[in-house]
């Protein structure tokens with residue numbers, strides 16, 4: 159497959175998505191019980207192959223046959239955390255991208271400690287809501303309410319930059335504006351809709367899509383992440399426009415439909431990715 163040279167643009171967004179579809183990457187997801195269904199469906203609709211596998215006995219072999227790994231801290235247990243660490247280390251050994259979703263970081267000491275242990279396993283990308291990113295960076299008063307954020311994404315941008323520098327990774331904070339940074343550059347994505355916060359595991363699924371997009375532009379994980387954020391957010395916007403009712407249930411279905419149906423003209427007209435720093 160030819161190497162893609164991404165630009166922070168809507169054109170590039172379509173181009174990368176087509177490369178993802180052509181590759182149909184197998185994304186190995188060690189996620190949570192809540193997100194399994196919607197995450198697998200989001201990946202399928204967007205043109206990828208999902209596989210949910212979390213057995214301690216199997217995860218290393220699964221990383222071996224996958225294009226990328228997604229690790230999500232949602233419904234954690236000691237066995238699952240051990241499996242996540244093994245899988246993450248294997249991904250690094252094999253040079254495969256892996257993406258961390260620190261769900262509910264800051265909610266309990268065990269959860270925060272587990273997220274920090276995974277962060278030490280050298281993720282390619284970390285994507286969380288603002289409260290999760292603040293807690294991961296050790297900021298006081300992150301405001302996490304269970305797995306939900308009470309902070310605005312802009313308020314977590316400095317924390318995201320700190321994390322990116324300290325852990326040599328890309329950090330994305332989702333919210334009204336999504337921010338992606340490597341610690342120096344900042345790219346903003348202005349797609350999405352507030353109703354997404356009423357669909358459980360929308361963010362979890364988005365993180366899995368980021369893992370898929372990075373497989374098609376492994377040298378440009380920052381821009382690949384921004385492109386995944388734009389595609390996901392735009393699918394929600396377009397879905398809501400065409401949904402029978404403006405509620406979370408209809409949006410959940412319409413989001414999947416749009417990830418399957420969205421065309422080039424819609425992506426080129428609607429993706430809002432901009433370099434901010």
Ligand SMILES: Nc1ncnc2c1ncn2[C@@H]1O[C@H](COP(=O)(O)OP(=O)(O)OP(=O)(O)O)[C@@H](O)[C@H]1O
Pocket residue numbers: 261286287288305306307332333334335336349350351352354355357358359360361362363364387390391
């Ligand atoms: N106020 C908002 N306006 C527009 N889009 C939003 C808003 N808040 C979140 N989003 C979008 O919702 C999606 C999920 O992000 P969110 O920050 O809600 O994730 P999350 O809290 O991790 O979700 P979950 O834990 O349920 O998986 C992203 O595409 C994001 O851009």
Ligand SMILES: Cc1ncsc1CCO
Pocket residue numbers: 190192193232233261305358359360362
């Ligand atoms: C609601 C919930 N609880 C643990 S994981 C999860 C899915 C959203 O993060």
Ligand SMILES: [Mg+2]
Pocket residue numbers: 259261262286287305361362
């Ligand atoms: Mg989340």
